Amino acid sequence: MSRLLIKNAKIILENDLLNNGFILIENETIIKVGSMDEIPAIDQDTEIMELPPEQTISPGFIDVHIHGAGGADTMDATQEALTTMASVLPAEGTTSFLATTITQEKEKIEAALSNAALYQKEQNTPGKAEIIGIHLEGPFINEKRGGAQPRNHILEPDIQLFKRWQEAANHTIKLITLAPEKANGYEFIRYLSNNGVVASIGHSDAIFTEMEEAVKAGATHVTHLFNGMRGLHHREPGVAGAALLFKELIVEMIADGIHVRPEMIKLALNAKGHDGMILITDSMRAKCLKNGHYDLGGQDVTVENGQALLADGTLAGSILKMKDSIKNMIEFTDITLLEAVRLASSNPAKQMNIYDRKGSISEGKDADLVILDKNLEVAMTFCRGIKAFERGVKSS
Numbered sequence: 001m002s003r004l005l006i007k008n009a010k011i012i013l014e015n016d017l018l019n020n021g022f023i024l025i026e027n028e029t030i031i032k033v034g035s036m037d038e039i040p041a042i043d044q045d046t047e048i049m050e051l052p053p054e055q056t057i058s059p060g061f062i063d064v065h066i067h068g069a070g071g072a073d074t075m076d077a078t079q080e081a082l083t084t085m086a087s088v089l090p091a092e093g094t095t096s097f098l099a100t101t102i103t104q105e106k107e108k109i110e111a112a113l114s115n116a117a118l119y120q121k122e123q124n125t126p127g128k129a130e131i132i133g134i135h136l137e138g139p140f141i142n143e144k145r146g147g148a149q150p151r152n153h154i155l156e157p158d159i160q161l162f163k164r165w166q167e168a169a170n171h172t173i174k175l176i177t178l179a180p181e182k183a184n185g186y187e188f189i190r191y192l193s194n195n196g197v198v199a200s201i202g203h204s205d206a207i208f209t210e211m212e213e214a215v216k217a218g219a220t221h222v223t224h225l226f227n228g229m230r231g232l233h234h235r236e237p238g239v240a241g242a243a244l245l246f247k248e249l250i251v252e253m254i255a256d257g258i259h260v261r262p263e264m265i266k267l268a269l270n271a272k273g274h275d276g277m278i279l280i281t282d283s284m285r286a287k288c289l290k291n292g293h294y295d296l297g298g299q300d301v302t303v304e305n306g307q308a309l310l311a312d313g314t315l316a317g318s319i320l321k322m323k324d325s326i327k328n329m330i331e332f333t334d335i336t337l338l339e340a341v342r343l344a345s346s347n348p349a350k351q352m353n354i355y356d357r358k359g360s361i362s363e364g365k366d367a368d369l370v371i372l373d374k375n376l377e378v379a380m381t382f383c384r385g386i387k388a389f390e391r392g393v394k395s396s
Helices: 077-094 105-124 159-168 185-194 208-217 238-245 260-274 322-333 337-344 344-349
Strands: 003-012 017-026 029-035 047-050 057-059 061-066 094-100 130-138 174-176 198-201 250-254 276-282 292-296 300-306 307-309 368-370 376-384 386-390
Touching: 003 337, 003 344, 047 198, 057 337, 061 077, 061 322, 061 337, 061 344, 077 130, 077 322, 077 376, 094 105, 094 344, 094 376, 105 130, 105 159, 159 174, 159 185, 159 250, 159 307, 174 185, 185 198, 185 208, 198 208, 198 238, 208 238, 238 260, 250 260, 260 276, 260 322, 260 337, 276 322, 276 344, 337 344
Parallel strands: 003 047, 003 057, 061 094, 094 130, 130 174, 174 198, 250 276
Antiparallel strands: 003 017, 017 029, 057 368, 292 300, 300 307, 368 376, 376 386
16 A cells, blocks of 8 residues: 655645645545645655645646547557557646547547557556547548548448447447537437437537537537637527537637637637636647657648648647646636636546546545646646656656
8 A cells, every 4th residue: 555645735626726735645546635734644654745835736637639649649549559648648737538539441440449448448557647438539520620530431420330339449438529410410419418428519510500409419518619610600600609608518629829819719718617618639649749740540740830730731630738728728818727727627527427536636536636836837747646757757
């Protein structure tokens, strides 16, 4: 049994900032949180860590939309690729994520799903970012709003095919991006809703009335708001307008200032509130690597000047890091660190129905912690109680 006491710390709780507090961790779990005057008696076998006053402890970040990082991609369909992603993500504060697929040949999608399911069963160990499920982005989308999704592999929503894929994934598909206006779209959403899978509207050309029907059918999520969708128009609100209006819909946001202008991010946050938005990266394999040429879904992507682009100039995911998403939200919208962290921790945990064990620094939850310095850079990350990253220390 291992025990760690972190003391004299500023701690971000879900709705408050605890100054001069402590966290007691036993194995993978937070067993007590409180102020220093409540600190329990500690035995000699407990490791003690005291933080400098300029550092702050945040709950670990949860990325529900990420294709790749560190040269690896979910669609590589190898254990090594997922291990690479799980190993490099703690450096940006991400402690858990949904391995995200892309529109491709059925066989390639199925291989990626089976591989991710095997990883979750056998390789999801403490000390790395945890794969908490799969985000199936496509192929049930609208080719008119395909973005960087390969159009020649787009399919109509197909419940029977999804059932087969869910079996291949050992029932770990937690989120699906789809276009509700396509044939069988509403029926597909109802099926997902009835079976505990989050139906997300994205890469969609739906008009407002179609969005209304999708919400009635059980859609609760919108994939990368403003990107890959019918935009907001004063005579046709489209997907974007409906996303802002319907309280039932939680929206994802790529807050890099490239995919969406900072002013539009602020507009969206004002409309959705601090409980209605989730920060994502939508990053591809080039994240953490140098400028150059990379692959996304069988397509060549050029990375330079902070952007990932297809040959025709289409944005092809991002190279955004979660820690930078937090900093950008504070700069773009003037929210507090506590409010920005909520968008990357408790909100995704609640949406993915894992708030009982992740998403906040609370007793009984996984010890997923990020220690931030005064510049909001990651100094240290714990994944389920094990140190997964320390700045200046090379990982083994």
